[in-house]
Amino acid sequence: MTRKQLIDNIKNKQSFLCVGLDPDIKKIPQHLLDCENPLFEFNRQIIDATAPYAVAYKPNLAFYESLGTEGWIAFEKTVNYLREHYPDQLIIADAKRGDIGNTSRMYAQSFFEHLGVDAVTVAPYMGEDSVTPFLGYEGKWVVLLALTSNKGSHDFQLTEDTDGTRLFEKVITTSSRWASPESMMYVVGATQGRMFEDIRRLAPDNFLLVPGVGAQGGSLEEVCRYGMTPDCGLLVNSSRGIIFASDGTDFAQRAAEEAKKLQQQMAEELKKFSV
Numbered sequence: 468m469t470r471k472q473l474i475d476n477i478k479n480k481q482s483f484l485c486v487g488l489d490p491d492i493k494k495i496p497q498h499l500l501d502c503e504n505p506l507f508e509f510n511r512q513i514i515d516a517t518a519p520y521a522v523a524y525k526p527n528l529a530f531y532e533s534l535g536t537e538g539w540i541a542f543e544k545t546v547n548y549l550r551e552h553y554p555d556q557l558i559i560a561d562a563k564r565g566d567i568g569n570t571s572r573m574y575a576q577s578f579f580e581h582l583g584v585d586a587v588t589v590a591p592y593m594g595e596d597s598v599t600p601f602l603g604y605e606g607k608w609v610v611l612l613a614l615t616s617n618k619g620s621h622d623f624q625l626t627e628d629t630d631g632t633r634l635f636e637k638v639i640t641t642s643s644r645w646a647s648p649e650s651m652m653y654v655v656g657a658t659q660g661r662m663f664e665d666i667r668r669l670a671p672d673n674f675l676l677v678p679g680v681g682a683q684g685g686s687l688e689e690v691c692r693y694g695m696t697p698d699c700g701l702l703v704n705s706s707r708g709i710i711f712a713s714d715g716t717d718f719a720q721r722a723a724e725e726a727k728k729l730q731q732q733m734a735e736e737l738k739k740f741s742v
């Protein structure tokens with residue numbers, strides 16, 4: 468999906484919601500456990516219920532890989548279901564990959580050629596040759612970890628160089644030479660609040676994938692105040708806050724209600740910024 472298509476979808480739906488598909492087998496409703504593939508059935512119903520309010524889905528590979536072959540099948544079926552039934556939804560594989568060049572090339576092939584997702588999260592730690600194999604696929608995106616939502620973001624990302632440059636700033640400045648905002652997004656946690664101002668000084672045009680609202684307590688309003696651009700420039704993710712709104716037979720309905728609430732707040736924010 469191109470940047471223009473993504474922006475058009477956001478404007479048409481008045482939403483920049485990314486629904487996180489993190490189907491923890493221990494938390495999905497009991498009655499689904501008898502299905503042939505409970506994870507896929509859970510995702511299918513969540514997707515059907517929330518699609519009107521979302522522009523993107525982000526399955527996190529951990530929740531699939533942890534179940535071995537059955538989990539991987541659920542992941543593939545989920546991606547195929549989205550591609551077939553909801554081709555306008557951006558699919559982000561949250562895999563946090565990145566390795567020496569020839570290995571990264573295999574990861575890129577797996578996600579972009581074999582699975583056909585639109586975007587993959589990549590860790591920057593191994594540098595340019597670990598990231599560039601994911602670039603150069605028409606309409607595909609690298610989503611590079613910049614300033615994450617967790618407490619551990621302080622351990623490395625916020626540490627300063629002798630001239631006061633913080634590591635996440637170096638990641639953005641250096642990596643923005645590798646790709647344009649047409650194919651590079653950054654992960655910035657919603658819990659980072661006012662830091663979005665600093666991010667925007669370095670990456671004024673890039674889309675930011677923003678996890679951390681809902682279960683992690685980040686503020687949508689604050690993210691928008693400091694991070695929104697004339698093109699919106701944000702994809703805000705919520706996983707547990709939507710998909711586990713209920714563990715009963717009404718789980719999909721409750722997920723839709725939570726997604727709709729977020730979408731309505733997003734529409735208000737888009738209005739404020741005249742997007």
Ligand SMILES: O=c1ccn([C@@H]2O[C@H](COP(=O)(O)O)[C@@H](O)[C@H]2O)c(=O)[nH]1
Nearest residue numbers: 527615616656678681682683705706707
């Ligand atoms: O900085 C980061 C990077 C990735 N994540 C992932 O996003 C979702 C958040 O889930 P919630 O249930 O909405 O908290 C999950 O897949 C994380 O692994 C993140 O939270 N922070």
